[in-house]
Amino acid sequence: MQFELTDEQHALQEAARRFARDEIAPIAAKHDQSGEFPRKVIQMAWELGFASTAIPTDYGGLGLSSLDNCVVIEEIAWACSGIGTSITCNDLGLMPIIVAGTEEQKQEWLTHCASEFSLIAFCLSEPDAGSDVAGLQLLAEKAGSDYVLNGTKCWITNGGEADLYTVFATLDRTSRHEGICAFIVPADLPGISLGKKEDKLGQRASDTRSIHFDGVRVPESQRLGAEGEGFKIAMRTLDRTRPPIGALATGIAQRALDESTAYALERKAFGSAIGNFQAVQFILADMAKEIEAARLLTQKSAWMVDQGRRAAKDSSIAKCFATDAAMRITVDAVQVFGGNGYTKEYPVEKLMRDAKLLQIYEGTNQIQRLVIARELLRS
Ligand code: COS
Secondary structure, three states, X not given: OOOOOOHHHXXXXXXXXXXXXXXXXXXXXXXXXXXXXXXXXXXXXXXXXXXXXXXXXXXXXXXXOHHHHHHHHHHHHHHOHHHHHHXXXXXXXXXXXXXXXXXXXXXXXXXXXXXXXXXEEEEOOEOOEOOOHHHOOOEEEEEOOEEEEXXXXXXEEOOOOOOEEXXXXXXXXXXXXXXXXXXXXXXXXXXXXXXXXXXXXXXXXXXXXXXXXXEEEEEHHHEEOOOOOHHHHHHHHXXXXXXXXXXXXXXXXXXXXXXXXXXXXXXXXXXXXXXXXXXXXXXXXXXXXXHHHHHHHHHHHHHHHHOOOOOHHHHHHHHHHHHHHHHHHHXXXXXXXXXXXXXXXXXXXXXXXXXXXXXXXXXXXXXXXXXXXXXXXXX
16 A cells, blocks of 8 residues: 555646646635636636546546646645536536447546537436436437437536536436437537526536437437446446545635635734644644545545555545535635634635535435445445
8 A cells, every 4th residue: 555646646646736726726716606607717727637537548638647637636726616517517428428439438538528628427426316327318319220318417517518418318207217318419410408507506617507308319329338327337436426526625624724724824912823723723634634535535436446456435425524524624614714704805705605505416425325234245
C-alpha cells in the first residue's frame, strides 16, 4: 500500500490546479450570480484533457483512470463545483457507452466525442422516478427497426447544452427494472424539446433542466446492451461515477478550509487573530480530519473502479461520506466567518449552497446508505 500519487498524477494535479485557479476561480462568482452557462471555459477544460477523461485511448481519448479523474475534479471543484459538475458530467453521460457499448457503437460515438468538443448528458431521472430508477416511465415502443420514445426526463445536468444524451426508457411501464433499455440519442433529433432551466440554490453555473421526448425515433443500432439491460447499465455507470462526486465534495471542503484558515489568521477579535482561540482551532481541526478521510475514501473507491472490482459499496461510502462532510465543513466555514460569511462579499456562502446539491444528486445520501447496507447483507 502506498499513499503517494505518481509523478504523472502530480503533474496532472498541478496542471488542473493552475487551470482551475487561473481560469475558473476568477469567473465563478459571476456565473453563480447570473446562472449563465460557462461554455467557453468548459471547452477549454476539454481541450486541456480535463473533460471526457474516461474515453479509452483506443477511441482517441485520454483513457484516464478514475483516480486520475478524481485528482483533476477535486482541483476544479476547489475553484467552482458548478463548473466542475458540468465538466465531470461528460464522463457520466459517456459511461453507459463505455460500459455497455458494442465495438461499433464505441467506434462511432466515443471517437466522435474524443475528436470534437461535445457535451453529453445522462438522462435517467424523471418527475416521478428519481430515487426509484426501476419505476421510470419514459416509454420506448418498438416500431420496425426503430424505438419511439415518449416521456419526460428531469434534473438533467448539461440538459440544455448537450449534443448527445444517454437515455433510459422502459419497454413496459409495469415491468420495473426488467423492461429498461438504454439508448444513445443525439440531442437534435425531431421530437426533443427542452424545459426551462432550473433556478437552483447552488451550482448555478451548471445547466439543469427537463427534456421532453415526443415521438423521438431512435434506431435499434443505438440501443446499448440487450433489451431489459438498461437498469444494470445505469447501476454500473453510477458505481463508476460516484467517486468523482466524492472528489467534487473534497474540493469544495478543501476550499472551505483554506478560506477559513486564511480568515482565522487575519480576522481579529478580543485583541487577537481568531485563529488563536481554541473554539476556532477545533473547528479547523475537525474540518481537516474530515477532508483527509473524504479524500482517502474517494481515492480508494476510484482505485476499486480502476482495478475492475465491484465498487458499488465503496463508491457509495465515498460519495455519502465526502458529501455529508462537505456540507458540515461549509456550514462551519460560514460560522468561522461570522456575519461576513453570510454575505456574497466572501466566498464561503457559495460553498455552502453548492455543497447541498452533492447530498442529493447521483443518488441521494439516503440511497447511498441503502446501497451500502444491501451490499453488506448480500455478502
Ligand atoms: N451493478 C450491477 N447490477 C446491479 C447493481 C450494480 N451496482 N445494483 C443492482 N443491480 C442488479 C441487481 O442485482 C438486480 O439484478 P437481478 O434482477 O438480476 O437480480 C437488479 O439490478 C435490480 O436491483 P435491485 O433489486 O437492487 O433494484 P431496486 O429497484 O431495489 O433499486 C436502487 C436499487 C434504489 C439502488 C436504485 O434504484 C438506485 O440506485 N437509485 C438511485 C438512482 C440515482 O442515483 N439517481 C441519480 C440519477 S443520476 S444524477
